[in-house]
Amino acid sequence: MSFPLTTHSLSTNATAKMLSSSLMFSSRNTKAPPSSSSSYNLRSTFKYSMVLIVTLPIGTPPQAQQMILDTGSQLSWIQCHNKKAVKPPPPPPTPSFDPSLSSTFSVLPCTHPLCKPQIPDFTLPTSCDQNRLCHYSYFYADGSYAEGNLVREKLTFAPTHSTPPLILGCATYSSDARGILGINRGRLSFSSQAKINKFSYCVPPRQDQPGRAPTGSFYLGNNPHSTGFKYIPMLTFLQSQRMPNLDPLAYTVAMNGIRIGGKRLNISPAVFRPDAGGSGQTMVDSGSEFTYLVSEAYDKVREEVVRIVGRRMKKEYVYGGVADMCFDGRDAGVEIGRLIGEMVFEFEKGVEIVVPKERVLADVGGGVHCIGIGSSDKLGAASNIIGNFHQQNLWVEFDLTNRRVGFGGADCSRLG
DSSP states (O other), rough: OOOOOOOOOOOOOHHHHHHHHHOOTTTTOSSSSOOSSSOOEEEEEEEEEEEEEEEEETTTTTTTEEEEEETTTTOEEEOOOOOTSSSSOOOOOOBOOGGGGGGGGGBBBSTTTTOOOOOTSSSOOEEEEEEEEEEEEEEEESEEEEEEEEEEOOOOEEEEOOOOOOOEEEEESSSSSSEEEEEESSSSSSHHTTTTOOEEEEOOOOOSSTTOOOEEEEEEEEOOOGGGOOEEBBBBOOOOOTTTTTTSSSEEEEEEEEEEEEEOOOOGGGGGSOOOSSTOOEEEETTTTSSOOHHHHHHHHHHHHHHHHGGOOOOOOOOTTTBBEESSSSSSHHHHHHHHOOEEEEGGGGOOOEEOOGGGGGEEEEEEEEEEEEHHHTTTTSSEEEEEGGGGGEEEETTTTTTTTEEEEEOOGOOO
């Protein structure tokens, strides 16, 4: 899932400088990675506002493309705009990819195996368009969408470092100005196609000043900071385990409980695990801003917040249609946070995500601050989702080979 945010425009002339400054290879890598396994050791950066925006080199020669790093979705897609077309559509507000300038670009015809109505990898069935090309439509939980044609293209990090041709979406219509780097566990995700066995990111603290986006760090491959990480197993599911409310491709973990101000809430661990219908799974999602909880957990959190600061709560106000624990006042984030205290998400093996009192509330504009937790029911989801708001100042590593997720505290603003 992804959430729109203010556009960060990039000039075409800045492309080469931007790619060279944001993409750095480990000195141990001197040869191109083999196609059979990942040997990428790449450090990049991203801009953080409500989502993580990476800039990646697509095509040959590379064109810098802004993409939202999304561990909650599968298909990666870029904004496409063929400037040589007879009647090109209006270009998006950020630099778009021009297929006519890339020697490695190709389209998927209708005869490709992915262009079949029964393929389960898309939210709507793929179809054959008037040009006999494979057309896709992709919808997200927040209502955003993208549609266009399926294509093949590579990422060229350096003359001797590139991915094999990847299947991507080449979007001609979308509700967001950027593309998506889909990096869940699906077979079409960036990590699966590029054979990346490990990746990690560190989300810096948000800045409330408009127009400013702090810089975070993103690794493909080994992370030199991982020696202090604490790991929990990923919960994996067989394709045969068809449950209506389960996302088998998400990074699902076993959460055990929640503490607020040192008090452990009376929530059964079963609330954070999928039931017979798949409801209740807990996933780590970089593309979701807030954290979302199913009603059995959300109601307990709200009950405790009301007990502590209920009189200060903004009446009959729901931010974004999903979050109703909000407060008026430009200093409410500090004052209310101090009263509530730190918030802790408990996982297996004693692993915890500790949210300091200074970051319990999010500034949502207009002098309003909200607890960074929304209702899954109001979102229309049946899952618990750990969003990026609660991943600030935290290394989060997805180790696909060993099927585990690692966490490590850090000052992420100093790493970028």
